[in-house]
Amino acid sequence: MKTNTLTSIWSKFASLLALILLVGVVTVLNPAFLEPANLMNLLRQISINGLIAFGMTFVILTGGIDLSVGSTLALTSALAAGMMVAGVDPILTIFIAVLIGAILGAVNGLFIAKGKMAPFIVTLATMTIYRGLTLLYTEGKPITGFGDSYAFQLFGKGYFLGIPVPAVTMIIVFVVLWFMLHKMSFGRKTYAIGGNEKAALISGIRVDRVKVMIYSISGMMAALAGMILTSRLGSAQPTAGQTYEMDAIAAVVIGGTSLAGGKGRIAGTFIGVLIIGILNNGMNLLGISAFYQQVVKGVVILIAVLLDRKRS
Amino acid sequence: MRIVMNDIHKAFGANKVLQGVNFTLEPGEVHALMGENGAGKSTLMNILTGLHKRDQGSITIDGKEVHFKDSKEAEAAGIAFIRQELNIWPEMTVLENLFIGKELRNSFGVLKERKMKTLAKQVFNRLDISIPLDKKAGECSVGEQQMIEISKALMLDAEVIIMDEPTSALADKEIEKLFTVMKELTASGVSLVYISHRMEEIFEICDRITVMRDGVSVATSYIKDTSFEEIVKQMVGRELEDRYPARVPKYGKTVFEVKGLSRKGVFEDISFSVKEGEILGISGLMGAGRTEIMRAIFGLDPYDSGNIVMNGESVTIKSPADAADKRIAFVTEDRKDEGLILDYSIRDNIMLPNLKSFSSYGVIQTKDEKSFVQTMVKRLKVKTESEEKSVGDLSGGNQQKVVLAKWIGKQPKVLIMDEPTRGIDVGAKREIYQLMNELTDRGMAIIMISSDLPEILGMSDRILVIHEGKISGELMREEATQEKIMTFATGGNEK
Ligand SMILES: Nc1ncnc2c1ncn2[C@@H]1O[C@H](COP(=O)(O)OP(=O)(O)OP(=O)(O)O)[C@@H](O)[C@H]1O
Ligand SMILES: [Mg+2]
Numbered sequence: 001m002k003t004n005t006l007t008s009i010w011s012k013f014a015s016l017l018a019l020i021l022l023v024g025v026v027t028v029l030n031p032a033f034l035e036p037a038n039l040m041n042l043l044r045q046i047s048i049n050g051l052i053a054f055g056m057t058f059v060i061l062t063g064g065i066d067l068s069v070g071s072t073l074a075l076t077s078a079l080a081a082g083m084m085v086a087g088v089d090p091i092l093t094i095f096i097a098v099l100i101g102a103i104l105g106a107v108n109g110l111f112i113a114k115g116k117m118a119p120f121i122v123t124l125a126t127m128t129i130y131r132g133l134t135l136l137y138t139e140g141k142p143i144t145g146f147g148d149s150y151a152f153q154l155f156g157k158g159y160f161l162g163i164p165v166p167a168v169t170m171i172i173v174f175v176v177l178w179f180m181l182h183k184m185s186f187g188r189k190t191y192a193i194g195g196n197e198k199a200a201l202i203s204g205i206r207v208d209r210v211k212v213m214i215y216s217i218s219g220m221m222a223a224l225a226g227m228i229l230t231s232r233l234g235s236a237q238p239t240a241g242q243t244y245e246m247d248a249i250a251a252v253v254i255g256g257t258s259l260a261g262g263k264g265r266i267a268g269t270f271i272g273v274l275i276i277g278i279l280n281n282g283m284n285l286l287g288i289s290a291f292y293q294q295v296v297k298g299v300v301i302l303i304a305v306l307l308d309r310k311r312s
Numbered sequence: 313m314r315i316v317m318n319d320i321h322k323a324f325g326a327n328k329v330l331q332g333v334n335f336t337l338e339p340g341e342v343h344a345l346m347g348e349n350g351a352g353k354s355t356l357m358n359i360l361t362g363l364h365k366r367d368q369g370s371i372t373i374d375g376k377e378v379h380f381k382d383s384k385e386a387e388a389a390g391i392a393f394i395r396q397e398l399n400i401w402p403e404m405t406v407l408e409n410l411f412i413g414k415e416l417r418n419s420f421g422v423l424k425e426r427k428m429k430t431l432a433k434q435v436f437n438r439l440d441i442s443i444p445l446d447k448k449a450g451e452c453s454v455g456e457q458q459m460i461e462i463s464k465a466l467m468l469d470a471e472v473i474i475m476d477e478p479t480s481a482l483a484d485k486e487i488e489k490l491f492t493v494m495k496e497l498t499a500s501g502v503s504l505v506y507i508s509h510r511m512e513e514i515f516e517i518c519d520r521i522t523v524m525r526d527g528v529s530v531a532t533s534y535i536k537d538t539s540f541e542e543i544v545k546q547m548v549g550r551e552l553e554d555r556y557p558a559r560v561p562k563y564g565k566t567v568f569e570v571k572g573l574s575r576k577g578v579f580e581d582i583s584f585s586v587k588e589g590e591i592l593g594i595s596g597l598m599g600a601g602r603t604e605i606m607r608a609i610f611g612l613d614p615y616d617s618g619n620i621v622m623n624g625e626s627v628t629i630k631s632p633a634d635a636a637d638k639r640i641a642f643v644t645e646d647r648k649d650e651g652l653i654l655d656y657s658i659r660d661n662i663m664l665p666n667l668k669s670f671s672s673y674g675v676i677q678t679k680d681e682k683s684f685v686q687t688m689v690k691r692l693k694v695k696t697e698s699e700e701k702s703v704g705d706l707s708g709g710n711q712q713k714v715v716l717a718k719w720i721g722k723q724p725k726v727l728i729m730d731e732p733t734r735g736i737d738v739g740a741k742r743e744i745y746q747l748m749n750e751l752t753d754r755g756m757a758i759i760m761i762s763s764d765l766p767e768i769l770g771m772s773d774r775i776l777v778i779h780e781g782k783i784s785g786e787l788m789r790e791e792a793t794q795e796k797i798m799t800f801a802t803g804g805n806e807k
Contacts (some may be wrong), residue, residue: 145766177627182672183675183676184671184675184676185667185670185671185674185675185676186674187669188660188663188664188667188676189667191656191660192656192660192664195653195655195656196649196652196653198649198650199649199650199651199652199653199664200649200653200664201612201631201632202610202612202632202650203632203636203642203664203665203718204632204635204636204637204665205633205664205667206631206633262653262655262656263655290488309489
């Protein structure tokens with residue numbers, strides 16, 4: 001038991017340790033990192049990747065993957081911008097956009113669950129389809145001219161009790177999803193599908209339904225992230241969200257969730273999101289060029305997965 | 313080859329699994345290893361073949377101390393191991409599975425397909441089985457998969473073959489053939505370690521027996537000098553009453569009916585019914601279609617025509633979830649692939665089909681859950697330190713008990729059990745039979761598929777025999793005998 005508990009403690013806290021180490025290093029190199037203004041800035045920066053990565057955690061726990069999140073973000077963002085330009089109430093727009101995100105995700109889920117197709121293939125296809133639809137709808141140009149709604153501006157740029165609203169949104173969503181994953185039967189089913197889909201099916205779990213719901217959640221998260229981005233930029237960009245799926249997957253993996261499914265925690269994903277965020281933020285503070293940043297990020301992913309393999 | 317294992321100790325963390333086991337295997341003998349679920353039989357053999365490291369003790373082969381690092385080394389030394397948990401690559405063909413890691417190649421590295429096929433056919437002939445070599449192994453029944461594993465071991469031409477419950481999923485005909493092959497082997501000087509919970513087999517095929525209890529070897533004796541009662545006493549430390557508890561069935565109304573169920577090429581015109589409180593036994597040879605019929609009823613496989621009727625009303629079952637809603641439960645025969653999530657805890661596994669009953673508005677009621685899981689673990693006497701332990705770390709028989717716990721806890725109206733006592737020890741079997749009696753007393757209907765004829769005879773109120781996808785006979789408890797079942801099962805006396 002001794003070695004067992006040690007490894008399980010190690011596996012639980014490895015990413016947390018890495019996070020603390022990273023904070024230490026960045027702070028020593030540039031004490032400005034720990035200033036409240038920068039920390040708030042950091043929280044705002046990570047909120048978009050955070051939301052997408054939380055949704056992605058559910059998907060990856062079932063042994064799936066969702067490559068279409070970036071395109072979903074762009075499409076919902078463009079549609080929302082269009083609606084607001086046409087005069088739809090901004091708050092209502094946010095709800096509709098999230099609903100559209102859920103539908104786009106459900107389409108993925110239906111092909112995967114009912115069509116018995118590989119998640120990688122399905123979401124690779126919808127990634128291009130949703131992007132193409134965005135380009136068609138926007139005619140390749142940014143949509144602007146909806147910036148006067150105070151409420152909508154608040155969604156991406158505002159503060160609540162001194163904390164950026166996007167960060168508040170991210171934290172609320174995290175708590176809800178954490179509860180769903182660890183306290184509700186939905187979470188047990190998610191794990192069961194990733195652990196042994198056949199056994200889950202025979203146990204009377206409606207595997208198809210759960211999968212569709214999970215891809216819907218992923219789509220909803222992408223749409224919500226899209227709303228934050230749209231608000232922050234004051235425009236909808238047809239190319240928004242490109243390669244966002246990579247950062248989200250990276251955060252999930254760094255957080256210790258296995259790409260094979262069945263093993264992992266959403267709290268780990270939060271840590272993964274923080275690690276990636278601090279790497280970006282810290283390297284910016286230190287004036288490291290964006291080119292190096294990419295290399296460093298890649299190396300961190302490799303190390304994270306390597307450590308993960310060592311553990312099991 | 314003479315193997316001597318002396319004072320073997322092994323602990324998994326704080327769990328002391330072996331605490332001084334002595335075991336000697338003489339050339340040309342069949343040596344039975346018996347003991348309750350979790351006694352440490354599989355672990356002992358894992359240690360011999362290098363799958364686990366021993367903490368203490370010595371192993372000598374013909375007087376020389378050995379330390380195998382893995383099963384490859386053991387195989388090279390002439391020891392083959394048919395493991396309790398089958399190691400099948402479901403996506404690969406039967407042929408590929410037979411030669412996995414040992415593919416025959418010519419000097420250009422190209423596979424010698426024809427040679428491999430010939431060799432495979434030879435072994436299959438020897439065992440008198442006819443599984444198509446290009447069939448996907450995952451589509452084979454558990455019995456067929458077991459035969460693949462046995463064939464793999466036979467092809468190694470080993471001097472020692474360890475068989476860990478090779479017959480738990482086999483029917484009589486295959487077992488008979490296996491025994492013939494075993495006798496041939498020992499006649500040519502091969503020695504066999506034979507682990508089984510089926511007492512009749514031990515007396516039929518073994519020369520000596522070592523009994524284990526709680527990680528120590530209790531006694532080794534010659535089969536001819538011992539008896540059923542004595543072995544049981546050594547195993548459980550007390551005497552056991554009858555193997556099959558008395559059954560006084562009280563029938564209610566007919567709850568479940570199948571009418572004219574057919575699936576082309578698999579089964580045809582299957583009709584039967586079960587009453588509340590009844591145990592319907594289903595017998596037949598390997599590949600007769602017993603499992604396939606139940607899978608179709610449960611919504612796992614499609615069927616072409618026919619009707620399923622519950623409480624007089626026709627019902628549609630398209631998925632296991634539909635079946636669960638109708639309160640039908642299905643203990644599948646393949647516990648590793650279909651019954652359990654091996655990496656997950658006992659609790660998570662038992663809860664799988666019971667999530668709905670233990671959540672309100674989707675939120676799991678952890679207190680109720682905990683007491684429920686504890687009750688089930690106690691009721692089925694799963695041997696474990698905690699419900700949080702991974703199922704994969706349990707002994708085979710204890711894994712099977714978890715599968716049963718999962719479904720019995722759901723209190724279904726109709727309980728379908730496919731080889732329910734596979735790998736379960738004599739004492740625990742009796743408790744499960746007792747439990748089945750309790751369940752039927754409360755009105756549950758049980759449909760039990762079993763390859764174990766004494767079990768079918770001992771527990772069923774009525775027996776259906778399946779032959780090549782059709783019901784070939786029906787016997788009431790009073791009139792049933794092994795001979796009558798076998799006649800129907802082999803297609804004689806067609807109805
Ligand atoms: N890898 C493992 N990690 C932790 N515990 C284990 C592991 N393998 C076996 N055990 C424990 O060792 C004990 C003995 O298990 P073993 O599989 O040897 O029993 P067995 O005699 O073969 O039982 P059965 O008749 O059920 O097959 C059990 O309590 C089991 O939980
Ligand atoms: Mg065993």
